[in-house]
Amino acid sequence: MKSDHHVILRVIGKCFIPLIVIYGFYVQFHGEVGPGGAFQAGVVLAVAIILNSLTFGLTATMRAVPPVFARSLAAVGVLIYVGVGFWSMMQGGLFLEYQALFGEPPGGHDGQHAGIIIVELGVLFAVTGAMITIFYALAGRVAEIRDEDW
């Protein structure tokens, strides 16, 4: 029987990855009331994926989170962010004017509340997707000249 050198690493990794993801979401949603926010949360989420690929290999991770998915996630994030800006314009406000989102009278705060949460979600998507894409691009690079050919 071939023994697995990485068994400790993989078991610990398996324990940690869900915790990291939960912590990422905690940072995301805690950003509203305390230090934190979508940039940090996005990086933490991406770290979970990167840890997975370090312990279980790049191919397995790319099967779970395909590069196309990561790239599209980043693009969708930008779309969400700018989309909120367009939404507020369509409601008669200025670009990214959260107050105008639901057309509430002054004093209502639902628009401000929803606006910042949606925009932060967009940032989360964009940062997570971009971090994973950058990691894939660096890790998945194949040398065009083989080492023996130098």
Next chain:
Amino acid sequence: MILESVLSSAPAWALAHAPVLLVVVPMFIAPILAMLPNGRAAWLISIVATAAAFYFAIVTLGLVQSSPTGVLSYEAGRWPPPIGIEFRTDALNAMILLLVTGIGFLAAVFSWPTLSSELGNHNKLGMFYAAFLLCLSGLLGVASTGDAFNLFVFLEISSLATYVMVAMGAKRDRRALPAAFNYLIMGTLGASFFIIGIGFLYAATGTLNMADISDRLPALTDSRAVQVGFAFIIVGLGLKAAMWPLHQWLPNAYSYSPSFVTVFLSATATKVALYALIRFLFTVFQPEYTFEMASFSWVLAPLGIAAMVICSFQAVFQTDVRRTLAYSSVAQVGYMLLGVSLATAPGVAAGLLHLFNHALMKGALFMAVAGIVMTHQGTTIRDFAGLGRTAPWTMTAFAIAGLSLIGVPLTAGFMSKLQLGAALFAEGWWWAVLLVVFSSFLAVFYIGRILQAAFFQPPVNPRKTHKEAPLLILVPLWILALANIYFGIAADFPLGLARDGAVAALGLEAFR
């Protein structure tokens, strides 16, 4: 006039949001293109996006000209400045916005044949067009924001997209990769210098809004922090604008990137950086400050002159057409800097006019080269031999733009050199006029070498008969070439824009 009819036919939402729409429409389309599997669809959508941006730029120009104060302020998120981010457009920005969106639109139309032949019609083209639109959006953001930190963010958006686009040239020439890496390092240095300068200003004034910084600076001109900040900003933006001797990234980036990228960058990227430089020199800081006056006469003017003489010489000795034109670009930046360094309204107007005209001529020249690259696969001057016979339409447009670059009468280049000469004479800098004329003679040599090869030498391969660039390249090319002639005869429109821009930059009463 056309402007008024555009304004009167524009819908209310366009009038209300034009200054911000022209930045965010390309930014919104870009991620959609990144997810498209089909390159041709991405091309068509990018034409629509750039056309929309062009339209909004025209509306913005109309709004600025008809506004009583000459300034449009758009509060993003309805956070009033100086706390919120403000999109502030006056005559100076409006001119740059019009130029960048116009060139962006023509470049988008022209892009398909050359990109698909140089990069192949693979699924990465959607990503490429996304990078193009992000770059455009970043450049437009730099040119329209009124917030110093926001300017840095937009500068980075456009630069990062640019590095990607330059590196895509690796398919045709592997040297694009070191060129892009070199550009990345230099560009990042420039951006960091700029942000350090902004940091110093923020520390001294406590605000990031450019108009607000400008209000608070007169009391602080003796502050060392402000002076150091000024120096950092000038060096940082100078690097981005390819101010001699900080131009080392430019020749390689222009010669090895895909032809389309060269067309777009040469006509827009350094222009926008130069705009930012003018904005900081004249609006945020004032020429009256002693340290700034010293930098005009001891830094900007000598560097401008050095650029136009030395880089013209370097251009003469290049064997590659694109490198010749790239060195010539650095030399032209020298003319603009020389005009700006006069710190008078005619001087700045001459610099701005040359900025406008140079975008037209370099756009046309690089488009013609792109057509030649596509049909004849070579960019050395030797490859150009006999092309006047095999590709007459392409090379005639090249010749027109080349004459404009030299500054032959009846072309746009002549008008801007005339303005520059007049402005220099008015200040008594007759020796600088002589140098301008001298460097124009050098331009006769480097353009003349190419034209001589193209029109008076037999083709390298005589069997390679009539082979013209496709219509999609020829039409934008000829639009730019004819614009070079038109604005050389009837220069009222760009001259008016440049004068209004100079007045807006210097904060003077109107001069005409």
